[in-house]
Amino acid sequence: MHIEFESLPREYVLAGGMLVDPEAKAPAPGEIHVRDGVIVEVGAAVGVSASVPRVDAGGVHIAPGFIDVHVHFREPGQEYKEDIESGCRAAVAGGFTGVVMMPNTDPPFDRASVVEAVLRRGREVGLCDVFAAGALTLGRAGEKLAEYFDLRTAGAVTLTDDGSPVSDTALMRRALEHAAMVGLVVTAHSEDKSLSRGGHMHEGYWSTHLGIPGIPAASEELGIARDLVLARETGAPIHVQHVSTRGGVDLIRLAKRDWGLDVTAETAPHYLELTDRELVGYSANYKMNPPLRSEPDRLAVLEAFADGTIDLLATDHAPHAEMEKDVEFDSAPFGVIGLETAFGVAHTQCVVGGRMTLTDLVRRMTLLPAQRFALPGGRLAAGTLANFALLDPSARWQVRTSTMQSRARNSPFVGRALRGRVAATIHRGHLVHRLATEAAVAAIG
Amino acid sequence: MIQPRKHLLGLEGMQAQEIYQILDTSRSFHEILERQVKKVPTLRGRSMINAFFEPSTRTRVSFELAQKRLSADTINITTSGSSMSKGETLRDMVANLEAMRVDMIVIRHGTSGVPHMLAEHTRASVVNAGDGTHEHPTQGLLDLYTMRERLGDLAGRRVTILGDIAHSRVARSNIWGLRALGARVTVCGPRTMMPKRVEDLGVHVEYDLRRAVRDADVINVLRIQLERQGTNTFPGVREYARMFGITNEVLNTTKPECFVMHPGPMNRGVEISPEVADGPRAVILQQVTNGVAVRMAVCYLLIGAAGEEETRTVHELPRAVPAATA
Numbered sequence: 002m003h004i005e006f007e008s009l010p011r012e013y014v015l016a017g018g019m020l021v022d023p024e025a026k027a028p029a030p031g032e033i034h035v036r037d038g039v040i041v042e043v044g045a046a047v048g049v050s051a052s053v054p055r056v057d058a059g060g061v062h063i064a065p066g067f068i069d070v071h072v073h074f075r076e077p078g079q080e081y082k083e084d085i086e087s088g089c090r091a092a093v094a095g096g097f098t099g100v101v102m103m104p105n106t107d108p109p110f111d112r113a114s115v116v117e118a119v120l121r122r123g124r125e126v127g128l129c130d131v132f133a134a135g136a137l138t139l140g141r142a143g144e145k146l147a148e149y150f151d152l153r154t155a156g157a158v159t160l161t162d163d164g165s166p167v168s169d170t171a172l173m174r175r176a177l178e179h180a181a182m183v184g185l186v187v188t189a190h191s192e193d194k195s196l197s198r199g200g201h202m203h204e205g206y207w208s209t210h211l212g213i214p215g216i217p218a219a220s221e222e223l224g225i226a227r228d229l230v231l232a233r234e235t236g237a238p239i240h241v242q243h244v245s246t247r248g249g250v251d252l253i254r255l256a257k258r259d260w261g262l263d264v265t266a267e268t269a270p271h272y273l274e275l276t277d278r279e280l281v282g283y284s285a286n287y288k289m290n291p292p293l294r295s296e297p298d299r300l301a302v303l304e305a306f307a308d309g310t311i312d313l314l315a316t317d318h319a320p321h322a323e324m325e326k327d328v329e330f331d332s333a334p335f336g337v338i339g340l341e342t343a344f345g346v347a348h349t350q351c352v353v354g355g356r357m358t359l360t361d362l363v364r365r366m367t368l369l370p371a372q373r374f375a376l377p378g379g380r381l382a383a384g385t386l387a388n389f390a391l392l393d394p395s396a397r398w399q400v401r402t403s404t405m406q407s408r409a410r411n412s413p414f415v416g417r418a419l420r421g422r423v424a425a426t427i428h429r430g431h432l433v434h435r436l437a438t439e440a441a442v443a444a445i446g
Numbered sequence: 447m448i449q450p451r452k453h454l455l456g457l458e459g460m461q462a463q464e465i466y467q468i469l470d471t472s473r474s475f476h477e478i479l480e481r482q483v484k485k486v487p488t489l490r491g492r493s494m495i496n497a498f499f500e501p502s503t504r505t506r507v508s509f510e511l512a513q514k515r516l517s518a519d520t521i522n523i524t525t526s527g528s529s530m531s532k533g534e535t536l537r538d539m540v541a542n543l544e545a546m547r548v549d550m551i552v553i554r555h556g557t558s559g560v561p562h563m564l565a566e567h568t569r570a571s572v573v574n575a576g577d578g579t580h581e582h583p584t585q586g587l588l589d590l591y592t593m594r595e596r597l598g599d600l601a602g603r604r605v606t607i608l609g610d611i612a613h614s615r616v617a618r619s620n621i622w623g624l625r626a627l628g629a630r631v632t633v634c635g636p637r638t639m640m641p642k643r644v645e646d647l648g649v650h651v652e653y654d655l656r657r658a659v660r661d662a663d664v665i666n667v668l669r670i671q672l673e674r675q676g677t678n679t680f681p682g683v684r685e686y687a688r689m690f691g692i693t694n695e696v697l698n699t700t701k702p703e704c705f706v707m708h709p710g711p712m713n714r715g716v717e718i719s720p721e722v723a724d725g726p727r728a729v730i731l732q733q734v735t736n737g738v739a740v741r742m743a744v745c746y747l748l749i750g751a752a753g754e755e756e757t758r759t760v761h762e763l764p765r766a767v768p769a770a771t772a
Contacts, residue, residue: 209641210458212558212580212618217642283559327537329557331578 066098
């Protein structure tokens with residue numbers, strides 16, 4: 002399927018598509034009336050005057066634009082890896098119209114001025130809605146709390162020290178308490194660094210086989226356990242990032258079911274698709290933190306994502322320059338890009354794999370992240386942003402670096418055949434991405 | 447006929463037939479080492495670079511001697527640490543070596559997988575001389591050679607590998623090679639030095655030294671480097687020596703013909719007592735001699751057996767190696 006239109010007017014009716022409404026049971030044919038970047042009406046047939054142009058969606062599925070609550074856009078400080086503009090291009094190429102930037106930049110998002118600057122830059126680029134996560138501690142150093150009220154006022158939508166979890170448990174407790182009072186959810190990269198330090202892949206059979214120092218599952222499980230216990234202690238809402246282990250899943254299930262905590266969790270597409278076996282060959286494009294785990298872990302994460310224990314899909318899009326990844330395995334930085342392949346990977350694993358419906362997957366990528374972090378968008382409803390991901394669920398395609406929009410190429414999915422692709426992306430009424438005809442032709446199958 | 451291989455990155459996946467081929471070839475080179483003139487023109491005009499990114503004396507010297515005895519031109523590069531510290535990536539370094547048209551790169555590196563990465567980017571043959579905690583295939587081969595010299599067929603033989611299994615590339619290469627030849631492998635060492643799921647490599651795990659060596663035909667003792675690990679892997683050398691050190695007292699509990707190997711360098715009084723190291727049951731210096739022969743065989747099989755003499759099968763080699771003319 003191919004999108005014919007190249008641009009969109011101020012006001013139009015997007016017709017001829019299947020609406021994937023995350024608040025409905027299943028996709029249904031329908032139309033969306035858009036004016037000035039906002040949805041005016043959604044229905045089987047919207048009532049507008051004949052003068053409003055109708056835009057043919059060509060039979061694609063129309064979902065709300067995806068929202069990724071976990072991206073690294075490297076600006077300011079490491080623009081050679083990625084910047085807000087290239088990151089946004091990658092985002093919209095993957096159907097995302099909303100992204101939450103992580104604060105591990107240089108300088109980090111630990112004060113209002115930095116947050117304001119990146120949000121301004123995001124608006125200037127104007128391709129998608131750019132949000133920012135403030136830092137939990139000054140300099141992300143884990144020593145002194147940042148000013149959460151100030152960060153929130155500047156626009157921060159959550160707080161996290163991301164890859165540098167606060168190791169001081171007492172400080173983490175205070176962070177949760179203060180954040181809860183300010184009205185922000187703490188996003189936790191839960192990891193016991195004393196267990197993972199020096200490790201470069203999951204500790205298991207393959208680390209033994211390959212002789213690569215391991216990162217035990219226990220480092221994540223202990224981190225999650227600590228953070229959940231603190232959330233229970235403080236009553237603060239918490240969001241657990243990139244769950245990769247079976248034990249982590251068990252703990253979140255316990256916290257939700259038995260403890261009744263206000264906890265949400267995310268996982269990333271690579272944990273749904275890949276395992277530590279991929280490290281055979283020592284490619285650093287399979288190196289990220291948390292690492293690819295064992296097959297039983299992968300299956301547990303998939304199951305937890307399908308049953309809702311893990312609420313959201315987030316990519317942890319972590320661009321690195323080729324020269325940084327193309328070094329001795331232990332010297333290569335952690336992280337892989339994921340925005341442009343997220344839907345294809347998740348759709349292949351979850352929907353084609355029969356574990357969840359397309360609507361449910363879309364819900365995890367739209368409505369749920371929007372609700373959790375009080376972000377605009379994520380719905381197909383009158384009065385909300387006209388942000389759409391136009392999907393072709395039946396498309397078969399092969400991931401290639403040549404078509405990537407990110408400045409980086411460190412994808413673990415290069416060469417993989419996927420089912421389901423983003424045909425176009427609309428942000429605030431404007432067409433911001435359209436799959437090139439050439440690429441459509443080259444798509445395999 | 448065995449498909450000629452281009453690189454020797456590890457013993458993992460190597461079939462018994464190919465291992466035997468290397469060991470048989472080694473034996474004919476071993477013969478040369480016993481001659482008065484220890485040099486043959488087999489690899490004349492071939493150039494090799496020995497790139498050692500980790501301190502090493504015996505492996506580097508062993509390779510260099512092996513190459514020189516085959517009349518190859520050899521260059522040694524010795525750098526500690528990563529090439530990255532000089533701002534040059536490993537890729538750049540490989541590209542440079544490549545541009546100089548070398549036939550073989552022998553590499554030792556502290557990071558597992560570096561030889562594999564190198565092999566992907568060069569037309570030269572790559573020999574892994576030890577990568578991180580992954581493999582040390584020529585050490586594995588010389589250990590197999592030494593065991594075979596003493597025991598003949600290794601199928602069903604019991605080999606105990608003793609020490610820090612988690613951090614040992616020698617252990618991994620031994621395990622793969624011994625398993626391929628049908629030996630029964632026991633790994634023994636402290637719990638803290640045992641890698642996860644090591645039993646899935648097809649070995650028996652034993653934490654009690656006496657039980658581990660009781661039925662052994664060979665004990666391969668690994669070097670212990672408590673200081674290198676920098677973490678609390680073990681209380682100390684004294685505790686280690688008392689629990690896992692190979693002494694005459696321990697050897698008195700083994701089969702009388704059981705012998706002791708060590709890849710060196712030894713910590714006398716820690717993993718092996720001086721009287722065992724210098725005693726009649728140690729074959730440690732034979733290992734060193736055998737190492738040269740095995741490395742000659744590896745260099746020869748990787749680049750010497752190809753080219754103009756392509757049609758010659760390796761089994762014909764013993765006669766084919768021309769006697770050196772002075």
